[in-house]
Amino acid sequence: MFELLVLILVFMILAGVLAIEADDLVSAVVSMGAVGFGLSVCFLLLRAPDVALVQIVVEVVILILLLRGTIGMGIETVKGHRDRAGMAGGVILVVLFLALALYVAVELPKLGEPGFVRFLDSPSWTYLKESLSLTGATNAVNAVLLDFRGYDTLGEVIVLFTAVLGSIALLRRKHRQEKKDE
Amino acid sequence: MIVYLLILILFFVGLYGLVSQRNLIKLIISLSIVESSVYLFLITAGYRKGAGAPIMKLGESAGQFAQRAVDPFPQAMVLTAIVIGLGVLALLITVALRLYHRYGTYDITEIRRLRG
Amino acid sequence: MSEGMSLIVRTIARWVVGFIFLYGIYTLVYGHLSPGGGFAGGVILACAYILILIAYGRRFAFKNLDWRIARSLDSIGGLLFLVLAFLGLLFLTNGGAYFFANFIQKLHPGKPFHLFNAGIIPLGNLAIGIKVLASIFVAVALLSALRLFDERGERGFESMEEEK
Numbered sequence: 001m002f003e004l005l006v007l008i009l010v011f012m013i014l015a016g017v018l019a020i021e022a023d024d025l026v027s028a029v030v031s032m033g034a035v036g037f038g039l040s041v042c043f044l045l046l047r048a049p050d051v052a053l054v055q056i057v058v059e060v061v062i063l064i065l066l067l068r069g070t071i072g073m074g075i076e077t078v079k080g081h082r083d084r085a086g087m088a089g090g091v092i093l094v095v096l097f098l099a100l101a102l103y104v105a106v107e108l109p110k111l112g113e114p115g116f117v118r119f120l121d122s123p124s125w126t127y128l129k130e131s132l133s134l135t136g137a138t139n140a141v142n143a144v145l146l147d148f149r150g151y152d153t154l155g156e157v158i159v160l161f162t163a164v165l166g167s168i169a170l171l172r173r174k175h176r177q178e179k180k181d182e
Numbered sequence: 183m184i185v186y187l188l189i190l191i192l193f194f195v196g197l198y199g200l201v202s203q204r205n206l207i208k209l210i211i212s213l214s215i216v217e218s219s220v221y222l223f224l225i226t227a228g229y230r231k232g233a234g235a236p237i238m239k240l241g242e243s244a245g246q247f248a249q250r251a252v253d254p255f256p257q258a259m260v261l262t263a264i265v266i267g268l269g270v271l272a273l274l275i276t277v278a279l280r281l282y283h284r285y286g287t288y289d290i291t292e293i294r295r296l297r298g
Numbered sequence: 299m300s301e302g303m304s305l306i307v308r309t310i311a312r313w314v315v316g317f318i319f320l321y322g323i324y325t326l327v328y329g330h331l332s333p334g335g336g337f338a339g340g341v342i343l344a345c346a347y348i349l350i351l352i353a354y355g356r357r358f359a360f361k362n363l364d365w366r367i368a369r370s371l372d373s374i375g376g377l378l379f380l381v382l383a384f385l386g387l388l389f390l391t392n393g394g395a396y397f398f399a400n401f402i403q404k405l406h407p408g409k410p411f412h413l414f415n416a417g418i419i420p421l422g423n424l425a426i427g428i429k430v431l432a433s434i435f436v437a438v439a440l441l442s443a444l445r446l447f448d449e450r451g452e453r454g455f456e457s458m459e460e461e462k
Contacts (some may be wrong), residue, residue: 002185005185006184006185006188009185009188009189009192011194011266012192013188013191013192014216015196016192016195016196016199016215017246019196019199019211019212019215020195020196020199020203020208020211020212021214024189025205025207025208028207028208028211028213029207032211032214032215035214035215035218035221036214036218037226039218039221039222039236042222042225043222043225045222046229047233047234047235047236047252048225048235048252048260049231049235049237050235050257050261051221051225051257051260051261051264052263052294054261054264055264058264058265058268061268062214062268062271065271065272066207066210066211066271067192067274069207069210069275069278069279070207083216087201087202090201090202091201093201093240094194094198094201097197098194101190102190105186105190105215106189107188108183108227109185109191109227110233111183111185111226111229111231111233112188112229112230113231113239114227114228114229114230114252114253115227115228115231115253116253116255117230123255124253124254124255126253127254127255128236128244128247128248128254129244129248130242130244131223131237131238131254132244132247138230138237138238139229139236139238140238140247140251140254141236141237141254141257141258141261141271142238142239143254144254144255144257144258145261145262146260148259152258152259152262152266154267156262156265159266159269160265160266160269163266164269164272164273164275166273166276167276169273169278170273170276170277170280171276174287178273
């Protein structure tokens with residue numbers, strides 16, 4: 001299982017590089033879809049079926065939205081990278097961040113020993129042991145999402161609502177500007 | 183440990199795309215790749231060796247369930263984050279289409295130059 | 299996207315959309331027993347409506363679910379979730395009340411592995427499913443109705459609000 005995970009991660013990295021460096025925008029979007037579906041298989045290998053289900057259906061909707069922005073627009077592909085100064089600043093930032101990440105990465109626990117196994121007062125023990133008696137649900141993830149941590153779900157509902165509201169507000173015709181021109 | 187290293191490489195592939203590309207759609211794609219790597223990192227941090235999914239089977243007690251399940255907490259957080267990522271991406275595509283209508287191109291260096 | 303696609307696509311869409319809708323409702327309702335829940339079920343239901351939008355065109359799809367009704371449904375789903383959270387404060391009066399309390403489970407506990415169980419969780423799944431369905435359908439429908447080039451090929455901007 002570990003080898004399969006490494007293999008799919010390498011596939012995702014190659015698809016990611018292809019998505020970024022492809023000239024044709026439709027190829028880039030399809031490669032991004034490959035990254036998303038590989039991610040869903042990784043979630044299944046890591047014993048997270050709930051998250052894998054949501055990832056697949058959300059990836060399908062993301063592909064629909066991105067293809068709306070690229071197909072049939074009649075635009076020529078914009079190729080190439082940014083100018084030298086912008087890229088140099090960006091590359092320095094990336095190298096700095098990489099150094100910091102590698103400095104922290106040596107303290108990460110081994111794969112297979114999550115935090116809640118070592119700390120016995122972690123909330124995950126409560127979520128696993130008491131989910132049937134306190135909530136009556138047998139899906140621990142759904143019990144955490146809607147009963148133990150319902151406030152976070154309320155915040156997520158508000159964020160989704162605001163995002164769609166902003167999207168609707170951006171797609172109005174500018175009436176006021178036409179009145180100003182007259 | 184090699185899994186964490188590969189996830190870090192995926193994160194930096196996306197970050198490189200954010201830094202170096204000119205096309206607005208490529209920026210959105212790179213942001214999505216960065217988000218995917220973060221989701222994978224969180225779920226990997228909650229994985230327990232030889233364990234099963236956090237769904238109770240028929241006839242299992244709570245003690246047995248707690249000994250054989252992976253961490254349900256990062257899974258709930260990542261589920262929320264995936265749906266929020268979808269909402270943000272819908273808003274970003276709307277902004278991109280609006281910018282295309284206003285400036286006629288997806289090139290961010292051109293958009294920065296034409297003002298007003 | 300005002301007219302639909304070819305006959306083969308329309309026939310297959312007509313056969314398949316019922317199964318997608320049923321699977322979405324199953325994922326939503328059995329969320330507290332098996333993987334799924336409100337978010338996954340809501341997005342699957344939205345995909346059913348988007349399939350009709352793509353295969354049959356905008357005018358037919360809006361006869362099934364108009365985008366204005368979908369905007370109201372979006373707000374109704376969010377309000378339902380909030381009302382469920384406040385009812386926890388209202389009902390448990392003997393000193394155990396807090397925001398988002400699972401009052402149905404505390405007052406009428408159910409049996410494990412049954413459908414009418416786990417109190418507020420299936421109702422929360424339902425509210426979230428309605429909200430996610432309406433949000434994603436409105437986002438995709440509005441983006442599909444946007445016309446950035448008019449008939450002469452010049453750049454215009456026509457969104458859905460002017461179509462009557």
